[in-house]
Every structure is written in structure tokens, then in C-alpha cells.
Amino acid sequence: MERVSAPAPAASGQASGPLLAVADLTLRFGGVTALDGVGFTVAPGELLAVIGPNGAGKTSVFNCLNGVYRPQRGTIELGGQSLIGRAPAAIAGLGVARTFQNLGLFPQLSLVDNLMLGRHHLMRTGFLAGMAWWGRAKREEIEHRAAVEDVIELLELEPYRRTPAGLLPYGVAKRAELGRALAMEPRLLLLDEPVAGMNVEETEDMARYLVQARRELGLAMILVEHDMRLVMDLADRVVALDFGVVIAAGTPDEVRDDPRVVEAYLGCGA
Numbered sequence: 001m002e003r004v005s006a007p008a009p010a011a012s013g014q015a016s017g018p019l020l021a022v023a024d025l026t027l028r029f030g031g032v033t034a035l036d037g038v039g040f041t042v043a044p045g046e047l048l049a050v051i052g053p054n055g056a057g058k059t060s061v062f063n064c065l066n067g068v069y070r071p072q073r074g075t076i077e078l079g080g081q082s083l084i085g086r087a088p089a090a091i092a093g094l095g096v097a098r099t100f101q102n103l104g105l106f107p108q109l110s111l112v113d114n115l116m117l118g119r120h121h122l123m124r125t126g127f128l129a130g131m132a133w134w135g136r137a138k139r140e141e142i143e144h145r146a147a148v149e150d151v152i153e154l155l156e157l158e159p160y161r162r163t164p165a166g167l168l169p170y171g172v173a174k175r176a177e178l179g180r181a182l183a184m185e186p187r188l189l190l191l192d193e194p195v196a197g198m199n200v201e202e203t204e205d206m207a208r209y210l211v212q213a214r215r216e217l218g219l220a221m222i223l224v225e226h227d228m229r230l231v232m233d234l235a236d237r238v239v240a241l242d243f244g245v246v247i248a249a250g251t252p253d254e255v256r257d258d259p260r261v262v263e264a265y266l267g268c269g270a
């Protein structure tokens with residue numbers, strides 16, 4: 001898997017500091033305060049889970065991190081570079097990839113082509129340049145295909161490589177969605193409910209692939225997930241939100257046992 005390896009920590013610009021630092025994040029929609037002074041950090045290689053009942057602000061955090069929403073207040077720094085005000089494509093270019101709850105795959109394209117599209121922002125040779133610089137374009141193509149093959153191998157997607165994404169079984173499509181994000185060679189991966197709608201066996205498979213991806217690629221991840229078992233099994237640290245405010249942060253056990261967290265979940269009927 002060397003070709004898809006994450007950059008060394010020094011490439012983040014802060015060898016010893018956090019990879020991601022979020023402070024005082026505040027986001028309002030008219031009269032609704034979706035996020036109110038949210039702050040957390042993610043260390044290189046760390047898996048941070050963000051939990052909270054429905055409407056707590058988890059998706060809003062992701063949408064701020066990848067540039068879909070612009071917060072009214074606060075800072076977001078990746079390796080010391082501010083992400084605020086940058087377009088989603090620019091943030092992807094800086095190494096932030098996201099998986100989507102409702103799958104971000106093109107249903108007509110084969111799994112391999114979906115993964116190749118995940119690498120689009122890494123491609124230096126455009127179509128015309130490709131015609132003029134055939135040798136370089138060809139080399140680039142070979143490199144990109146090799147990187148995609150590494151992801152296919154890591155996630156054991158070989159049997160589905162030519163299958164149109166729209167025809168993949170649900171669990172495999174979620175894995176392909178993870179593959180699309182990994183093919184971007186991110187420094188930080190945002191996982192939006194990767195096991196939503198999965199049965200127990202599919203959930204266990206996904207957990208195994210996430211552990212494998214972390215071990216092989218060493219990349220940092222933020223996991224938004226309602227499945228508490230997965231959170232407890234995978235997370236290094238957990239941040240709990242309720243009504244847009246951080247109500248607890250710490251190890252999975254600390255956060256699970258925090259009375260404010262228990263109350264937030266009981267209050268929402270979960």
C-alpha cells in the first residue's frame with residue numbers, strides 16, 4: 001500500500017501539534033443556532049468520534065469542515081492552514097475527504113471509474129495537455145490506476161471492480177464509498193454514518209475495513225455515527241454535542257458514562 005500512504009506528520013506543517021484544530025465554531029441559520037462555540041482537535045492518525053442526538057449539530061460540523069457551510073464565527077485550521085472561506089474543492093485539495101451517508105457514487109459508472117474520479121483533484125494533466133504530453137499523461141494514468149488498485153485490494157473490492165455502482169449490494173456500496181474517499185489520499189477523512197442502515201454482519205465488516213485503513217494508511221478520521229458500539233470500538237476520543245454545544249469530551253468510556261450525555265440521549269428518546 002505504499003502508493004496510497006498518508007503524508008508524514010511533518011507534511012501537515014505541525015509535526016507535533018494537532019492535524020486539525022477547531023475553535024469557537026458558531027453557525028446560525030436565521031434564528032436557529034446549529035453550532036455554538038464548538039471546539040476540538042484531531043491529532044495526526046487519531047480517530048475522533050462526534051456523537052449526539054438528532055439535530056445536535058454533527059452534520060453541521062462536517063459541512064463547516066469541508067466548506068459547504070461558512071460559520072459566522074470561529075476558526076478551523078488543518079496543519080496550521082485556515083479552511084474558513086475556502087471552497088469544498090479547495091478543501092478536498094488540501095486533503096480532507098468525506099464519505100456521505102447517502103453515498104456519493106455515480107451509479108452508472110463502474111466501481112473502478114468511481115474510484116478514479118476520487119483522484120481527479122490529484123491529476124495534473126488535463127485532456128489537451130494529455131494529448132501534447134502523451135508520455136507524462138500515460139505515466140500519470142498508470143500511477144492513478146495503481147493507487148486505485150491499492151484501495152481495491154485494501155477493501156477487498158476485486159469482485160465488484162466492473163460493476164456499475166448503482167448495482168452494488170448496499171454494504172458493498174458503502175465500502176466503495178469509503179474507497180472513493182480513500183482514493184483521494186486524504187490527510188483527514190470525515191466519515192458520515194458509515195454503517196447507517198447496515199445489518200450486524202455488514203457493520204462488523206465495515207469496522208474491520210476502517211481499522212485496516214487506519215492501520216495501513218495512518219490517516220486521521222472523524223466519525224459521525226449513531227451506532228454506539230462502533231463508536232466505542234473504534235474511537236480514540238469522543239466529543240458529544242447537544243443543541244450545538246459540546247457537552248462532553250474524553251475517552252469513549254468517559255463520554256458514555258457522562259451524566260449530561262446520558263441525559264441528552266434519554267431526553268431525545270434514544
Ligand SMILES: Nc1ncnc2c1ncn2[C@@H]1O[C@H](COP(=O)(O)OP(=O)(O)OP(=O)(O)O)[C@@H](O)[C@H]1O
Binds near residue numbers: 034054056057061
Ligand atoms: N440548511 C439548514 N437550514 C436550516 N437549519 C438547519 C440547516 N442545517 C441544519 N439545520 C439545523 O441545525 C441544527 C443541527 O442540525 P444537524 O443536521 O447538524 O444535526 P445532526 O446532529 O447532524 O442531526 P442528525 O443526527 O439528525 O443528522 C438542527 O436544528 C437543524 O434543523
